Amino acid sequence: MFSQVKISLSEIVTAATVAWVAQVLLGKWIKAKHVARELSSCPPTSALTLFNPFRPISLAIGSFYPFKNQLGNMFARFSLYKKYGSTCLVSATFWDAIPTYWFADADALKTITSDRFTFMKDVEAYETLNVYGHSIVGQEGTEWKRHRAVAMNAFNEANNALVWRESTRTVNKWFTQIDAVPLDESIDLLRDLTRATLLIIGSAGFGRHAPWVEDSSSLSHKVNLSSAVEEATAQLLPRILIPKFIWNAITQNNVYIPFFKPVVDKAQDALEVLRGHMAEIISEARSRLINDEKDNEDGAALLKNLVEANMMTFEQGNEGGYKSLTDEELYSNMFMYYLAGHETTAHTLCFVFVYLALYPECQQKVFEEILKIYPNGVPTEAPPSSYKKILPQLEYTSAVLHESLRLCPPVIRLVKLAQRDTILKSKRFVMSSKGNIGSTEVVDVPIEKGAMCVLDILGLHMNLIHWGNDVEKFKPERFIDTPHYTWPRDAFLAFSGGPRSCIGQRFAITESVCIIASVVRRYEVLLPQDVLAMKLEEQERRLLDWKPGMTIIPANARVRFKKREI
Incomplete structure (x- = not known):
């Protein structure tokens, strides 16, 4: 006699489920x-x-x-x-x-x-x-053309001249920080260059001029604008990776989901803090436009274009409506321009300075090139004519930037x-x-x-x-x-290509070349102490290491800066 086998309903359901999943996957x-x-x-x-x-x-x-x-x-x-x-x-x-x-x-x-x-x-x-x-980044067809039309004329030669001026001003702020670091200590390039490029896009794009370190006692928000952008950028990855239905359940219906809830709350808080900053910036810009007031300083062309588009009646099809932005689109485009306007440039410059430390003969050529232009050192202010006069002379410096972009493209x-x-x-x-x-x-x-x-x-x-x-x-x-x-x-597609190439390509090149030339004119870029005894291949592996993100992220970009006597 065969012994009787008892199979529960749950076991039958489990077996059927496993068989169904296996069949689906095999299919x-x-x-x-x-x-x-x-x-x-x-x-x-x-x-x-x-x-x-x-x-x-x-x-x-x-x-x-x-x-x-x-x-x-x-x-x-x-x-x-x-x-x-x-x-x-x-x-x-x-x-x-x-x-x-x-x-x-x-x-x-x-x-x-x-x-x-x-x-x-x-x-x-x-x-x-x-x-x-929605923003310019995730649009296609007529919607993409509408978003691009709003911002396009802000990225012109006058703005490039402003970028050169603001880059010169910002790099001098960085010099003060570098000079306080002992020669045997390495500089965290990702930290410092992220701050520098944030200050530049903030001033040249949005008219927000801030010191390198903002006094916390003067803040009307939880954190300063640069820190708000940095934190929102850092929290964008959880926003991307967490499934949409989980994100919406937590943020819209206040559903508690273990593990995800604190991550989502932190990311949402960072995005709301940044939104508060942007609301203040937009309100001030809107007030100036309504009262026909001029900015105290030139710049903020990008902000002006975005806010003007938001103030138009949105009627798809006519000229006014074609260049309009809803409130949601205004905030999203501001965030995307802040993000794209600082992150990719900061990461690229990290690799540039590591390469210059690894290849001192290339660094020497950059130094000799900029020495002819700045024989007496880097100026603290750049006159309006600097950009058109100087940038064409920095052929080798520009080549260093492009070669770094070839080997380590942001995307x-x-x-x-x-x-x-x-x-x-x-x-x-x-x-x-x-x-x-x-x-x-x-x-x-x-x-x-x-x-x-x-x-x-x-x-x-x-x-x-x-x-x-x-x-x-x-x-x-x-x-x-x-x-x-x-x-x-x-x-070469570091800035993509064709009609959808990077709208801020010239902005990024101008900013980067100015920073490279200014830093190399003032400092000799040296390798960190802990890699000096290694072979070149190992030095490259250590210092040029990166991890994938929305852009490639330098994982260990460090150098030392030695002030030049000349």
Whole structure:
């Protein structure tokens, strides 16, 4: 006789649930593998990426997954393209079987960034950035054109001159902080450059002039504006990573969810504190516009444009309505310009100063270049004519900035979605026995409607075909044109490209070059004491380490500053 087996209802439900989940996952795996195999125009023909490469989950786990040598790895650079001998790689996302094309090819990426009707921004990926409302960052089509039209004329040559002046003023504030640090101590570049770039966007963009350290007794808010922006920026990551339904349940319905509740409350508080600052700034600007008052100092063109647009009647279609912003859009755009206007520049400058410390011969060239312009030292104030007169003379300094951006671009990848069937060009190539690019051929890559095209910016910047066999080396000279060489503009996407390239590109370059030149004129940039005995490769690994975020974040950017005698 068989013994009687008793199975509870809960066990049956559990078993059925496990079987159903396994069936669903297996079905998705089979479908994704089938889609991947169909993408035979480029290798590898059956690769799967577990998650959409442009969703919060990929950002959250990007430091360790996908693993090394897997497609989608954040730190792969050009290695997988080299392995397969192709500037286009293909995969399919596991969960929704989206055909995905990874491009590190200048011609293909130029087409993608230039044709905004065929290739559109993945708007859904930017939904979590709408912390106050919609902004220019997450819009497409006519909505993007409306947001861009509001701000565009604020980024002009007059504003660039102001940026140069405010950068000069701010860097002199930083000098006071640096001079108080003993020579054997390292400077935390991320901390100091974040503060410097916040002060510059605050003054040049929004007319807010603040000291390096604000007296807490004079504050009408919990914290000063710079600290409010820093904290809101830091809390943006939880805002992005926490699922929307959890966030809304806590913030809108006051539902207590363990672990998430304190994180959400902290992030929400930071965003509300910043909103209070922005409300005050907007109120003052609106009052000046109503009373036709002029600012005490020039500047704040960006703020003026945003507030004027908010004061217009919003009627989509006519000229006035076309350049209008709702209250929510006003706050969200202000936040985005503050965020984009300081974070990417601060992070880039961290890498610049580390590279200058690692390569003293390059630093010497920057010093010799700026010495001709500032023989008596860095001025405390920059006259209006400084920008147009000085910036064109800083060719090598600008090249140092661009080479740092090539090796450490703030955003390492972007995504566009194909709106119709089309064909892109990529290259197949053969590596020689010495590790150099041998023969190449151009191939057609059919792209079907709905496919995802990844703009692999870091891969593009490390492409040997475009940048030469010494692509891994820090070599600013590659960004200086000569009678026999023109650097490949289409293979450089640190500011993206096409109509949707960074609206503040010139602002960032002007600010960065001014800071680099001013600091190198006053100080010799030295390596930290604790890495002096290491080989160059280990020094680079330590000091240029970064972690993925909305932009790449320097993890250990430190240098020492020694005041020059000259």
